[in-house]
Amino acid sequence: MEQKSAFDSFELEVSDEIKVLLKETTSWTYFLSILGFIGIGFLVIFGIFFGAIMSAGALRNNNPYEAMGFSMGYFGLIYVVMALIYFFPVLYLFNFSRKMKSALSNTNKADFKSAFTNLKSHYKFMGVFTIVIISIYVLAFIVGMFAAASF
Template sequence: MEENASAFDVFELNMSNDVLGFLKETSTWTYFLSILGFIGIGLMVIFGLLFSTILGSMTDANPYEQVGFNTGYLGLIYVAMALLYFFPVYYLYNFSRKMKTALRMKNNDDFSAAFSNLKSHYKFVGILTIVIISLYVLLFFFALIGASAF
């Protein structure tokens, strides 16, 4: 019987020391950027809760009071954005951590897991970009419809 082997099963990749150096440097920079991302997420949560508390207590300066909207909810948008931003930063952090371990210990499982996290990072960012562009297009068409009504 003949085994069904995909092209990836028989493909062997030999990496030069230059490529390994590039991966090590990349993992260092992605680690730095992921730490900055976690700091940014923490600040977004703190400021979002702070804005929510401050704006929620200012009932006399609420321009949207007549429509029943409390401006304290605006701070929660920052918290929601921080939650959304957490996942790509977490994937980037995992990539850098796994890549450093894979290069230090010469472990193929960690090497594979590192690139799996990098794939997840870019997939999340790509899908988020598509969603945001779609929202912009929808808002543009609603703005055109609203402007033509006047």
């Protein structure tokens, strides 16, 4: 015979106190996502101007990477790539804010689920990104150890 879990019949109750807490959380996540979009805009603008200025001539004659065939203008591209990477978690946070606000004001279960789906995606992206960055640090440390040992 199949046993039922206590969670099979569990209904989650969203009380008025929880709704107030979610509404306050939504305000803060909306604020942080707007600041994130502004930061992304600054990264893109800075990357474009930095790349253009560096390729145009500011360090054209004093390029320390010239022997490797690397233009200083490519450093601006790094900022644009950083902005692109940062865009997705900020978008997930923004969508969480929007959907949760809609769910709380209209008592909409679909928006409530979508809000938490976006919040999960935000944290999943940040978790995977953190693992990738830590892996790069570990790899750089190992390469540095081997490079130091060869001298």
